[in-house]
Amino acid sequence: NDELVGLLGAERSELDLPRGFAQPLAMMMCGLHGAGKTTSSGKLARLLAAEDRKPLLVGADVYRPAAMDQLETLAKQLDLPCFLMRGEKDVNKIADAAMAKAKEDGIDVVIFDTAGRLQIDKPLVQELVRLRDRVEPREILLVLDAATGQEAVSVATHFDEALGITGAILTKLDGDARGGAALSFREVTGKPIKFAGIGEKLEDFEPFHPDRMASRILGMGDVVSLVEKAAEAVDEEAARKLEERMKKGQFTLEDFLQQLRQLKKLGPLEGIIDMLPGAGNAVKGADLAKGEKEFRQMEAMICSMTPAERQNPTILNARRRRRIAAGSGTTVAALNSMLKRFGQMQQMMKKMGKFQKMMTKMSGGMGAMPGMDKLLGR
Structure with missing residues (x-):
């Protein structure tokens, strides 16, 4: 080297x-x-x-x-x-x-x-x-x-x-x-x-x-450049607010859209992976272009929704879904797949938020126990 x-x-x-x-x-x-x-x-x-x-x-x-x-x-x-x-x-x-x-x-x-x-x-x-x-x-x-x-x-x-x-x-x-x-x-x-x-x-x-x-x-990556790129792309105040909403289980499609756009600011997916040590070989042969295309499609789908639909996707009936698919140049099947994955992500974040609250309460009651602060990262 x-x-x-x-x-x-x-x-x-x-x-x-x-x-x-x-x-x-x-x-x-x-x-x-x-x-x-x-x-x-x-x-x-x-x-x-x-x-x-x-x-x-x-x-x-x-x-x-x-x-x-x-x-x-x-x-x-x-x-x-x-x-x-x-x-x-x-x-x-x-x-x-x-x-x-x-x-x-x-x-x-x-x-x-x-x-x-x-x-x-x-x-x-x-x-x-x-x-x-x-x-x-x-x-x-x-x-x-x-x-x-x-x-x-x-x-x-x-x-x-x-x-x-x-x-x-x-x-x-x-x-x-x-x-x-x-x-x-x-x-x-x-x-x-x-x-x-x-x-x-x-x-x-x-x-x-x-x-x-x-x-x-x-093939050893370039983590320093990746961190610099992330620092430029991420709005710290917006990231803090998003973290609070995620803890409360309030992650919406609007938040997801902002995350996709910040990811785009980091540059092409291939370039990001190239900066991770060993990742280039790990994904060798993977269809990264397909991943880029899926990101663009997800962004187009969310942009084709009304503010109310982004906040509450449960109101998306068949007629609304057909409209969004047509507006984003995708299919209803692709939209359904994206919404399913988003729902799973939402559920995971809610569970993480509840777990974090539980650990916070436990730490409050166990503060006097030797070593408990260190165990709980306090």
């Missing part, structure tokens, strides 16, 4: 974006088509905004209008500024205008989403070099698809020789890829991997920790 950590970079590498500069700091995102460059630009902007930075997304792909549309959509979803000059073919003119706008608006980090290619060619390299020389970026990040494996060696070599990249973002690490691209990139360039994309959602993006990646590659 230690040797693998060393190969991956030993420790996390931070972005070189110091605060307090009079001028906005530029970043360039580069890579081939399909690597996830535009999406990664949005995810990175979200991460910077969460750290009280003021990022500006700039569409610098003058060949693919869809890239600008995608960047604009991402910016709207994130409620972050986006700079576009549709129809302008000179990247340097876009860069000048974007940097001027950033300074005017008090932006401190400008992220340039540059043009990609199906393969590296001379015109692309020349354009990227001109942009680099124009904006003098603090960071030039190569976006690499983790599934490319050894092909990452060729891509990384070409981009590093042409631009002098400062690091990489490894995308699609939620798939079958186990980090071969990470090892290849690090070995060939000597540059750090700074971030990892672990899913399709904007929040599925995290700093790259070599020690944690090494553990995942070796």
Whole structure:
């Protein structure tokens, strides 16, 4: 494990974006088509905004209008500024205008989403070099698809020789890829991997920790990242209130819906299981996609219910059940199965609540007995 950590970079590498500069700091995102460059630009902007930075997304792909549309959509979803000059073919003119706008608006980090290619060619390299020389970026990040494996060696070599990249973002690490691209990139360039994309959602993006990646590659899990994800996803006050309701046996379908949504925030099921030590091998061959589908179906079913139905599912007669099944795109049989499982869960929680009350009463009467406090966890 230690040797693998060393190969991956030993420790996390931070972005070189110091605060307090009079001028906005530029970043360039580069890579081939399909690597996830535009999406990664949005995810990175979200991460910077969460750290009280003021990022500006700039569409610098003058060949693919869809890239600008995608960047604009991402910016709207994130409620972050986006700079576009549709129809302008000179990247340097876009860069000048974007940097001027950033300074005017008090932006401190400008992220340039540059043009990609199906393969590296001379015109692309020349354009990227001109942009680099124009904006003098603090960071030039190569976006690499983790599934490319050894092909990452060729891509990384070409981009590093042409631009002098400062690091990489490894995308699609939620798939079958186990980090071969990470090892290849690090070995060939000597540059750090700074971030990892672990899913399709904007929040599925995290700093790259070599020690944690090494553990995942070796099937040892990554409990630290899982705990961090859970802390971000869970509302502590809401969790406390839910715990109280569960103790009283008041767990409703509305509560269940909130639990499903919090689980979704943790990312793809495959990614969660991958973080549990040994769990990857334990569920090898399991149809995790089916599990994801069932979660989505359960959410759709509950969303198709009225507030009264969520609070009291016993009022669900045949007509109501047909309506819910039609509204959620499922079947009455699937709805009945979900309600049966929910009922069993409810009964279990009621029993747990009663047991806890009983133990509390017992502990009150046995406080004087030696060792009883310790036995009851007091």
